[in-house]
Amino acid sequence: MTDLTQLTIAEARAKLQAKEITATELTEAYLAAIDAYNETFNAYVAVTHDQAREMAKASDERLAAGKGGALEGIPLGIKDLFATKGVHTQAASHILDGFQPTYESTVTANLWADGAVMLGKLNMDEFAMGSSNETSYYGPVKNPWRAKGSSADLVPGGSSGGSAAARAAPPPLGRRPPRARPGGPAPPAGGVHRYRRHQADLWPLLALGHRCLRLVAGPGRPDRPRCP
Numbered sequence: 001m002t003d004l005t006q007l008t009i010a011e012a013r014a015k016l017q018a019k020e021i022t023a024t025e026l027t028e029a030y031l032a033a034i035d036a037y038n039e040t041f042n043a044y045v046a047v048t049h050d051q052a053r054e055m056a057k058a059s060d061e062r063l064a065a066g067k068g069g070a071l072e073g074i075p076l077g078i079k080d081l082f083a084t085k086g087v088h089t090q091a092a093s094h095i096l097d098g099f100q101p102t103y104e105s106t107v108t109a110n111l112w113a114d115g116a117v118m119l120g121k122l123n124m125d126e127f128a129m130g131s132s133n134e135t136s137y138y139g140p141v142k143n144p145w146r147a148k149g150s151s152a153d154l155v156p157g158g159s160s161g162g163s164a165a166a167r168a169a170p171p172p173l174g175r176r177p178p179r180a181r182p183g184g185p186a187p188p189a190g191g192v193h194r195y196r197r198h199q200a201d202l203w204p205l206l207a208l209g210h211r212c213l214r215l216v217a218g219p220g221r222p223d224r225p226r227c228p
Contacts, residue, residue, distance in 0.1 A: 004029035009074055016063060016073045023059035023073030027052050027117050030075045034119060037169055043162040045080055045138045046088040047120035055117040062115065072115030077166050080121040081128055081159075082108050087118075092136040093126045123162030133161020144168040 004026050007015065015021045031049055038044050052075065059073035083089050083101040090096040104112070112118070126135045132155040133141040141161035143154040156164040 005033045009071075012074060013072075016059075017068075019063070023056040023063065023117060024053070026073060027056035027075050027119070030119055041142050041144065041165045041169055042139055043123055043141055043165040043169065044077065044120045045090070045092065045123050045136075045162070048087055048118055051087065052117055052119050055112070059115050059117060069114030069116075071111060073117060074115070075117045075119045076111060077119050077122045077163065078108055079160055079163055080124050084108055084118065084121065088121055090137070091127045092124045092138055094137045097137075122160070122166060125159035125161065128159035131158045132156075133158040133164075136161075141165045 004012070004021065007026075012021075012026060016023060016026070031047070031052060034044055034047055038047070056073060056075075059068065062068045063072055078084060080089060081091050083103060083105040085102065085104040086100050088099075089101050090099055108118075123133060123136050123138055123141050125131070125133050126137060129135065134155065141156045142165065143156045144165055146154050155161070156168075158164075
């Protein structure tokens with residue numbers, strides 16, 4: 001069988017809808033990959049094994065009934081900046097140590113409503129104040145090129161360094177990648193490009209990003225009309 005972690009989002013969606021694979025199989029493949037690689041890259045600060053399995057099971061039930069959203073059964077990693085109800089959310093800071101929100105961010109709520117499966121929370125610069133992911137309370141994220149033995153002075157970028165490393169390494173299919181650094185074009189081919197920290201870095205596009213943008217577009221539930 002093809003390594004499920006190598007499928008694009010579009011390929012995974014097609015296989016899920018054709019019932020060639022299940023959301024549970026896809027999720028288990030990604031959880032196994034994260035467990036195998038995360039010690040090397042330090043991309044994830046929390047892995048939600050139980051929640052991911054529950055969400056994947058629910059997706060399988062909806063798919064079996066001929067239902068499901070645009071991202072039904074697709075595993076996603078979420079930047080630790082976004083509030084996730086009942087799940088570790090610390091913005092990679094010791095100040096928020098142990099914080100588990102009692103609410104869900106609008107962005108993630110929309111993703112879950114459309115069937116996405118949460119794998120866990122991704123490392124980042126503390127409070128998103130950085131561009132190299134060296135300021136995280138959980139330690140720096142390793143650029144995958146360095147994990148291959150390179151001694152070059154490389155960083156994964158930021159503030160979403162965990163997202164970038166996870167994007168270049170095997171898991172997962174979708175995540176929120178960091179933007180290109182100021183002055184750099186955004187964003188073309190796969191992988192974390194081997195540029196030194198003083199150069200503008202190039203970042204991969206989230207597969208089916210246009211679909212995700214449609215899911216999160218519009219005013220959030222907490223928004224209120226305002227007088228001019």
